[in-house]
Amino acid sequence: MVDHEFGGQWTEQKLEALKNYLTQYRLIFTQNEKARYFKTIYVDAFAGTGERKAPEINVEDRQLFGPDELPEVEAYLKGSARIALELASPFDEYVFIDKKRDHVEQLQSMIKRDFPELEPRCHIQQEDGPQAIRELCKRRDWKKERAVIFLDPYGMNIEWELLKQIADTQAVDLWFLFPLGTGANRLLTRDATPPKAFADKLTRIFGTDAWKTEFYTQSGQSDLFGEDPKLVKDVSFDQIGQFLIKRLKTIFHGVAPTTKALYNSRNNPMYLLCFAAGNPKGASTAIKIADYLLGQRS
Ligand SMILES: C[S@@+](CC[C@H](N)C(=O)[O-])C[C@H]1O[C@@H](n2cnc3c(N)ncnc32)[C@H](O)[C@@H]1O
Numbered sequence: 001m002v003d004h005e006f007g008g009q010w011t012e013q014k015l016e017a018l019k020n021y022l023t024q025y026r027l028i029f030t031q032n033e034k035a036r037y038f039k040t041i042y043v044d045a046f047a048g049t050g051e052r053k054a055p056e057i058n059v060e061d062r063q064l065f066g067p068d069e070l071p072e073v074e075a076y077l078k079g080s081a082r083i084a085l086e087l088a089s090p091f092d093e094y095v096f097i098d099k100k101r102d103h104v105e106q107l108q109s110m111i112k113r114d115f116p117e118l119e120p121r122c123h124i125q126q127e128d129g130p131q132a133i134r135e136l137c138k139r140r141d142w143k144k145e146r147a148v149i150f151l152d153p154y155g156m157n158i159e160w161e162l163l164k165q166i167a168d169t170q171a172v173d174l175w176f177l178f179p180l181g182t183g184a185n186r187l188l189t190r191d192a193t194p195p196k197a198f199a200d201k202l203t204r205i206f207g208t209d210a211w212k213t214e215f216y217t218q219s220g221q222s223d224l225f226g227e228d229p230k231l232v233k234d235v236s237f238d239q240i241g242q243f244l245i246k247r248l249k250t251i252f253h254g255v256a257p258t259t260k261a262l263y264n265s266r267n268n269p270m271y272l273l274c275f276a277a278g279n280p281k282g283a284s285t286a287i288k289i290a291d292y293l294l295g296q297r298s
Helices: 009-031 080-085 101-114 116-121 129-139 160-168 180-187 196-206 211-215 237-249 283-295
Strands: 039-044 051-053 076-078 093-098 122-126 145-151 172-178 216-219 230-233 260-263 269-277
Touching (some): 009 039, 009 080, 009 172, 009 260, 009 283, 039 080, 080 093, 080 101, 093 101, 093 129, 101 116, 101 122, 116 122, 129 145, 160 172, 172 180, 172 283, 180 196, 180 269, 196 237, 237 269
Parallel strands (some): 039 093, 039 145, 093 122, 145 172
Antiparallel strands (some): 172 269, 216 230, 260 269
16 A cells, blocks of 8 residues: 655656656667667656655545545556656666665555566665665766656755766766755755754755855945944845856756746746756767756646
């Protein structure tokens, strides 16, 4: 029984872009003679159970149904793992990582039940996603392998060093769900620069402390006693996103200029979906495809 529930309309949007990208990616790697040489790997670092419960039935409404009826009225929607496994042309290998044991177990049984022919290609790891990705980047033979990594955390787990390691493979395309409203913006305190713990976290995420000058401005003049003028937050969601893209461009061969902000029902941007390509040869095609998908309205 699947009890992994998250997301809203934004979940649909991010998964739609991912599905269409993976489809195009596999098309390139099956049709292009040179690309056929490579083994392709799909890596989902925060894989979940593979499925998720449709969010439209709220807690109160659930009480209207008996326990036997609920499963019938609830649509079970596809999660990223299932989407990747359902591709008409599957990847040569799948790596699914989740730190929760029950999520890993549900994912294992879903694969056994619904994709038995792909089971030998699947590696399911109960582990910390960032740690597993660091190992994968180090250990794989990037002369012969190409990967798409999907980083889809709830919170601020992804740090710059990890992004740099992914970029350095020169063989990985990255879909990254950046916690714009749920993470970064909350750490950027309004009336003064953030306390040290928040500031350090922001610096670890962006890989620089340049965010301080980009996101904060002086309010007023220094006073008669020579006290420094106050620094106040002066940045929009859009500008935070642009700063992230600018930073990603310093390490990846290409970054899609378009991003997709994913809003919650109160119209606040929660996440920013972005794409970066690490492989110098494929980057321009990859960016074209991803940029188009990110710009699509849903
Ligand atoms: C937003 S869900 C991912 C959903 C999935 N990508 C999908 O579309 O179906 C986040 C998942 O990350 C897992 N998770 C949270 N922290 C993690 C970590 N540090 N390492 C690996 N998995 C983690 C949670 O258990 C949860 O299943």
